Amino acid sequence: MLPPGLYLVLSLSAVAGVAGLAWLLGFRAARRLQSLQDAREAILIAEPGAQLLDLHVSANGANAVGLDADKLYIVACVADGLTVRSYPRQGVDVTFYERSPKVGIRIDPGDVGVPPILALANNLDAGRLLARRFGARPT
Amino acid sequence: MSLPDVVKIAVPAFVVLIIAEMIYARATGKVRYQTGDTAASLLMGVGNQAAGLATGFIGVAAAAFAYEHRLFDIGFVWWAFVLCFFLEDLAYYWFHRVSHERRWFWASHVVHHSSQHYNLSTALRQTWTGNIGLTFIFNLPLFFIGFPLEMVFFFSGLSLVYQFWIHTEAIGRMGPLEWVLNTPSHHRVHHATNPRYLDANYAGVLIIWDRMFGTFVREEDDEKPIYGIISNLATLNPLRIAFHEWATIVKDLAGANRPSEVLGYLFGPPGWSPDGSRKTSKSLKAAWQARQGAINAAGGQNADADRAPAHSPEAPNRA
Numbered sequence: 001m002l003p004p005g006l007y008l009v010l011s012l013s014a015v016a017g018v019a020g021l022a023w024l025l026g027f028r029a030a031r032r033l034q035s036l037q038d039a040r041e042a043i044l045i046a047e048p049g050a051q052l053l054d055l056h057v058s059a060n061g062a063n064a065v066g067l068d069a070d071k072l073y074i075v076a077c078v079a080d081g082l083t084v085r086s087y088p089r090q091g092v093d094v095t096f097y098e099r100s101p102k103v104g105i106r107i108d109p110g111d112v113g114v115p116p117i118l119a120l121a122n123n124l125d126a127g128r129l130l131a132r133r134f135g136a137r138p139t
Numbered sequence: 140m141s142l143p144d145v146v147k148i149a150v151p152a153f154v155v156l157i158i159a160e161m162i163y164a165r166a167t168g169k170v171r172y173q174t175g176d177t178a179a180s181l182l183m184g185v186g187n188q189a190a191g192l193a194t195g196f197i198g199v200a201a202a203a204f205a206y207e208h209r210l211f212d213i214g215f216v217w218w219a220f221v222l223c224f225f226l227e228d229l230a231y232y233w234f235h236r237v238s239h240e241r242r243w244f245w246a247s248h249v250v251h252h253s254s255q256h257y258n259l260s261t262a263l264r265q266t267w268t269g270n271i272g273l274t275f276i277f278n279l280p281l282f283f284i285g286f287p288l289e290m291v292f293f294f295s296g297l298s299l300v301y302q303f304w305i306h307t308e309a310i311g312r313m314g315p316l317e318w319v320l321n322t323p324s325h326h327r328v329h330h331a332t333n334p335r336y337l338d339a340n341y342a343g344v345l346i347i348w349d350r351m352f353g354t355f356v357r358e359e360d361d362e363k364p365i366y367g368i369i370s371n372l373a374t375l376n377p378l379r380i381a382f383h384e385w386a387t388i389v390k391d392l393a394g395a396n397r398p399s400e401v402l403g404y405l406f407g408p409p410g411w412s413p414d415g416s417r418k419t420s421k422s423l424k425a426a427w428q429a430r431q432g433a434i435n436a437a438g439g440q441n442a443d444a445d446r447a448p449a450h451s452p453e454a455p456n457r458a
Contacts, residue, residue, distance in 0.1 A: 001147075004192055007188075008185070008188075008189060011150075011184075011185040011188065012185060014154050014181075015178060015181040015182055015185060017154075018154060018157055018158065018161075018177065018178075018181060018260070019174055019177055019178035019181065021158060021161060022161055022172055022173075022174040022177045022178075023174045025161055025162070025164075025165045025172075026165065027161070027164075027165075027172040027173050027174050027177070028173075028174055029173055074373070076373035078255070078371070078372065078373050078374065078375065079173040079174075079175045079176045079255075079375060080171075080173045080176075080255075081173075081176075081255035081256075081367070081371065082371075083370075083371040083372065083373040084370075084371075085370055085373070110390075111383075111387070112379050112382060112383040112386035112387065113370075113372045113373065113374065113379060113383035113384075113387070114372070114373040114374065115373065115374050115376070115379065117373070
């Protein structure tokens with residue numbers, strides 16, 4: 001029987017090998033939101049009763065954030081999949097984010113299953129407008 | 140009597156079969172893989188083994204205690220092996236069912252369902268908190284009866300090894316075997332989030348338990364399973380995958396106002412909330428059945444017509 005340390009090293013090597021092979025075989029699909037309609041549909045499928053007042057798709061298409069009267073919706077692309085979660089508006093920390101060349105809002109739902117996301121805007125002015133729309137606090 | 144650790148022995152075969160399935164997926168497009176998802180699943184498997192080394196003593200100690208107080212001295216006789224196989228599989232059925240129906244146990248088991256893919260690598264996406272979450276208690280009656288520890292652990296391991304190969308979309312239905320065995324088709328249903336398929340097919344090796352206890356649902360040709368959990372994760376980080384439900388439980392408990400709420404958050408069904416505002420699999424299934432009933436009553440041709448967008452492969456699962 002192998003010592004646990006060696007067993008662990010071999011296992012991690014096997015993980016790296018299999019993941020590398022998956023990459024070489026071309027399993028690299030990454031989901032991206034193409035439009036507001038894409039994000040809207042995703043939210044409405046998850047929450048048919050959602051009455052969206054505002055919706056923004058990140059400039060890189062990696063996520064979207066939506067608002068209705070009392071909920072904030074996060075649509076996040078994960079690998080080639082999509083996730084939609086909703087939170088009470090007041091329970092989500094939204095801050096203005098500016099670290100050149102990225103500008104937008106950082107949304108932290110305080111959910112271990114959903115890491116903070118960066119919803120990006122195309123430029124500084126659009127980023128400031130986005131921050132106002134979603135009630136972001138300055139950093 | 141010393142019996143082999145079949146899981147450790149099978150690990151190289153797991154790796155070879157995953158590679159074979161990836162090549163098959165590449166050649167046919169019938170199975171979906173994604174590099175990040177596969178890496179996350181495999182890392183969860185490695186973590187499960189490491190966690191087993193660190194915390195496995197809890198389950199072994201409990202098993203030894205139960206065996207110390209056993210009712211019978213069964214020993215390693217041939218009929219005990221046969222009986223132990225069936226009883227261990229029955230215990231697995233109840234462990235698995237309770238792991239879906241009670242949040243305390245779901246917090247560990249959710250890890251296994253957290254991939255939006257269904258392939259052989261998904262089989263290795265396993266919990267790190269099983270021993271801490273006391274999931275071993277379901278096997279304790281076997282030790283109390285008097286089945287030796289080695290025998291029960293052997294069949295537990297064999298069950299895990301058996302369940303590896305059924306995590307695939309590469310195999311369709313298997314004829315008469317579908318009546319007795321848990322097959323890829325049955326287990327695809329188990330991993331699906333389509334309301335029709337929720338809370339079904341908890342079997343380990345033998346599907347007979349689901350047929351006996353009324354939890355069997357067959358895979359329908361016209362409804363492709365959508366894999367994942369009701370509210371999917373937005374991360375491939377193994378630490379977040381391993382602990383997200385526990386963290387949410389802690390958060391919920393911090394906001395609980397009454398002892399009944401504490402109990403509900405801990406031992407109610409996943410999705411339970413004091414005001415019923417969150418969705419449970421039962422409520423989702425009931426809503427789906429009500430929709431079906433209404434459509435059928437109206438003479439609708441396709442009772443599932445309203446589900447089409449939600450079940451397109453490109454669409455997310457319900458939050």
